[in-house]
Amino acid sequence: MSGDHHHHAHRELPEFPHARRLTLLLLVPAVLVTLVGMLLLWPRDTPQAEGAAGPAVVTGEVVAVTPQECPPVPEGDTPLENCGTVQVRLDDGPVITTDIPNGPGAPTVESGDDVTMLTLNDEGSTSYSISDHQRGDELWMLGVAFALAVIAFGRWRGVTALGGLAVTFAILLYFIVPAILDGRSPVLVAVVGAAAIMLVVLYLTHGLSMTTTIAVAGTLASLAITAILAALATGAVHLTGVADETSNFLTITRGDVNMRGLLLAGIVIGSLGVLDDVTVTQSATVTELALANPSYGFRRLYSAATRIGRAHIASVINTIVLAYAGASLPLMLLFAAGDTPLDELLTSQMIAQELVRSAVGTIGLVAAVPITTALAALLAARRSRPVAAPPVRAEPRPAGDPWAAFVDKDQ
Template sequence: MSADHHHHAHRELPEFPQARRLTLLLLVPAVLITLVGMLLLWPRDTPQAEGPAGPAVVTGEVVALTPQECPPVPEGDQPLENCGTVQVRLDDGGVITTDIPNGPGAPEVSEGDDVTLLALNDEGGTSYSISDHQRGDELWMLGAAFALAVIAFGRWRGVTALAGLAVTFVILLYFIVPAILDGRSPVLVAVVGAAAIMLIVLYLTHGLSITTTIAVAGTLASLAITAILAAVATGAVHLTGVADETSNFLTITQGDVNMRGLLLAGIVIGSLGVLDDVTVTQSATVAELALANPSYGFKRLYGAATRIGRAHIASVINTIVLAYAGASLPLMLLFAAGDTPLGELLTSQMIAQELVRSAVGTIGLVAAVPITTALAALLASRRSRPVAAPPSRAEPRPAGDPWAAFVDRND
């Protein structure tokens, strides 16, 4: 089979009526409900910023540095490290002189660096202060390397995966975030948005096949469980959703946003990325087991695929914990340096929020394995039963989907 034929076979419905009916039976209602939900929740009056707040931002290139010895500071104060002046050629052609950035977290600049500056209006003129580096070119290069690596390894699947990633960003930026800012229920917005992302991305990436349909069903069920558990857990632990400077600032600037609902929305959306990985893997695993062992019934298919799922879940759980630990490492160091008792540390609003997020996401993930595996094994075992008079076919079916190949072999 040519690679081109293989690619097209993945994108078409399998050529047998049972699979087409089952796919449409799940896909059509799910799409309709998701579309109705998006229409009802679509943002209509999203708050818009009236204009840039604070000093104007300009860009330029560092053309010269003149380091100087730092003046002494009073005893007990933090000594200055980088002193002197820097010349910057602004993008409009003008050349200005400003101080070398100093202090904790200040950017380190050298000749040739592209920098961002704040233009401050002082009495008698404008002064400039370097605030950060420009990173646009480097990020574009990194993005191009990422896309090339995905396409080089995944080929056509890599292209569809990148298209799915683009769809995810579009739904996040043009539906989920504006709808929450517009005062819609963050939980409903997250569930509907996650369903839209899942339906488009899974079928776009893995094709219109019965394998994908089973993964979609398992993901929908697990997302519902995750949302319910998140609501129960955040209420029981008395989380408000306001735990850090960002959430505090959001409550001040956007008072209509339901912060506890925003926390629930974050849990649901965060769970989706791992859920679809597990459900697609389990569905494809059962399909491959049924194809390799046509005599396997429901019990043996479910048992074998579940054992594979346990190994997958064990590694994924460790990945989730390490991801949260890595993101929270500065916070953990801050608490450790402050000698905070462990009990007080774990029950603080900020840490408790992450613990609830991890626990609820993991429970939803664990639930996804038996649900998806049972659905796939049930379908595979029903198809493995012999039929009295298999229909004759003039042409072979496309073999892009393992379920289609399995039915072909057992017909």
């Protein structure tokens, strides 16, 4: 009984001969190539952040807010809003007085709020200007709630998922971003970094098994397809990678960064998050189908799992489009308010960049389903192949048994 429970807890098919060798034949070269790539691309001369030349930042707590009526302005000028003063107790003791923040995007402050302020020195006098709220404590609380929710539902699997998330951030912050700043090819850095993230996260989260190995193989193949398609599409559409204020500012401050390559890198890394979801799901689906139906061969496993994959892809495509639409909502409102023609809107650099990102990522996802499903079905059919059992002698049944005909028919 305990052995049966142990087997189904892991939901793994019996190993077929040479399965471990096949896993190592895929895993070892992938790990070696990824490590060599990281060593060759590792940043060696990353620009160090210089001390901020702007005004000093101080923090404090709002003690009181005293609104006042705004003075009149000349006719035709924009009327003033949010006039008055704010008293703030600085963290180092003294209480200072400053103006209520105003203007587009200015923070709304109340008594008890923790704020950050800019220190302005002008002709020997020091003044302060509230720039933003302090939100570190709230973000930490949200992070703890997120971690507790993941662990409460996923248990040990949730712990490993959080570990995988930490690995992802570490590779992004300590390898991918510094290497691109160091002048390395953004596409190569993204592919190698994505492979490192995938190898560590998938095996850490899902365990060292044949099901995970198949998902890794499918993800690697789909990542390669996505990178090639992204390069072809961005070249055909003549995208430069400079489409918004952030990329413009980066071009000015870091002129040696290949912006088109950075766009390609973003497409590859952005695709990885959804790719591993699809490949793990397809690999696990085939395993479950083979466990539930040991008599299924390659064709029936592939057909059944592909039907599930189609439903998954249909929902994922909608998810991708909605995610990009949500992120671009302010831009869409701006274009709509400006009464921009639809064809001009869709062919603009910024919208075209998002369309290419969505289309290439979706094609990579679509390719991941048949690749991963075929690999998983091929290996599952071999692993679940029934072993010939000795013939079972039928027990004689009493005459007139109403179930005899059905049982005999099944046998």
